[in-house]
Amino acid sequence: MEIITWCVTCTVLAAGTVYIVRKRRQQFEPRQCGKDYPADTVILHQFPRGPRAPSMSGFCLKLETFLRMTNIPYKNELGYKTGPKDKSPWIEYNGATMGDSQMIMEYLSEKCQVDLDKHLSDHQKALGRAIRVLAEDHMYWLVLLERWVYHRAETKAEKLTKLPSLFVWEIGRRTNNQAHAQGLGRHTQPEVERLLREDLKAISDFLGDKKFLFGDDACAVDCAVFGQLCQVMWHIPSVVTAKAYLEESLPNLKSYVERMRTAYWPDWDECVTDCFTKEATK
């Protein structure tokens, strides 16, 4: 009888957690430019500030870095509400509502007449696309597996999340299923760790002694790669071998991340919560 009670309680708690997590990620409701938000200002909807970097999402960090790099006026609205593609980040801008960081960057580049890639040849732009996909469609999944599936206990212990354990369990369950569907979740934990180190080394080898990925001036793909590398530097637990590998064995990559941070995030300390011990003021 006690076992039955325990099973029922766990099932109810788990179902409740799943419901609350889904409810929290509410969908947006359309708003009116000029009435609900100002014109000519990007309203950037993204997740709340992170523990050690401004966001635990590489895509949110990518987009905000892009806005800073291009000096496009923007205003943050932090929360868990998702946008048109049920994703975050998303934006509202002069009546348009858009999701997907890459599509947003391309849209704003056109609307605001900025071009971070104007100094690149077609050959370099092609290569930039491949490097971006390496970071955002391969390395991204490996980091998620490390953070939420293999080492979620350490993620919680190192205060990289303030969510209750059952929420962390639900995120882990979803991540595991998504990664399995995507394909990378079918590998073993040692294989995932090795793949992550190999991705970091590839980016490091490509960067070489350059200041940014394609020379002395940063471009759009630097925003993407910076966003994902910040997750390795600051938002995976120290037990993950790739973190130490980046910090100790890839000095050019570590310097690159610091260079991007210094250049585009001089107010970094005001945009982090120090493992949720303080409110971010920006």
Add this chain to the structure above:
Amino acid sequence: MLFTYVDSTRAMSHILWKSDYKRDVVYLHVLSRTRSRGVVNISPFAIKLELFLRINGIPFQTVDCDDFSSKQQSHFVLFNGEEIADHNHIIQHVSGVFCKDPYPGYGLTERAVGRAFMKMLEENTIWPIFIYRFIEHKDEYDSYIYPDCSREEKKKIIDKLQDLFERRAIGHGISRHSSDEIQTIGCEDVKALSDFLGSKQYLLGDRPSVVDCSLFGVLSQVLYVPIGYPMRTFLLDKCPNLVNLINRLRETFWANWNEECGIQVTQF
């Protein structure tokens, strides 16, 4: 046994090493050639893997197999008594054993570039193809898959593939985009490959590498299957250098491709 689709809850089948298998020969277990037309295999990764073995002169034998590996993939190898799953792991393993370099003669930067393009092909470019043929235009693709099955059996397989890839596309995230956006992503990937290839002999330079195998595995699925893929139209209209590379890889390293495909491949 007919094609059994990948199901994350299904238990693994036990694959036995056969007594007449030789040592130091790669036994490449893939779907039978009779399961597809236009291309040798509906799996781009099985084609990538076999092309790599051919280019590098690694002794191998294909084995018709409807079963799945420990990673629930349709291609896997048995080699010296052990099962090795996943095309990238297999290539890494056999390269070590046979002392072959997946990036022969290329330096660190080229290898990094090769890795980036390979991940783009395998994690991004392939998805508009899967979505077009397994989900949105399965009727159009009908005559290029499982031509050896009855109409009723084929319908069950195609419906299962649709269900599988719809679920996988949700997990991947690409299904959040519209159909047009998904195909635009594919075409932009093809353009990037063409722009980077330029006038080079192979993607990275003068010698074929593992990324050329990946490119062939993925893009042969559109070039040699004449249905209305937007990526195919883009490839034929705008990327003659890529078409040339794909044809050259086939002619140089896969002379019996036509015989194995079930239909005569038109030279595009």
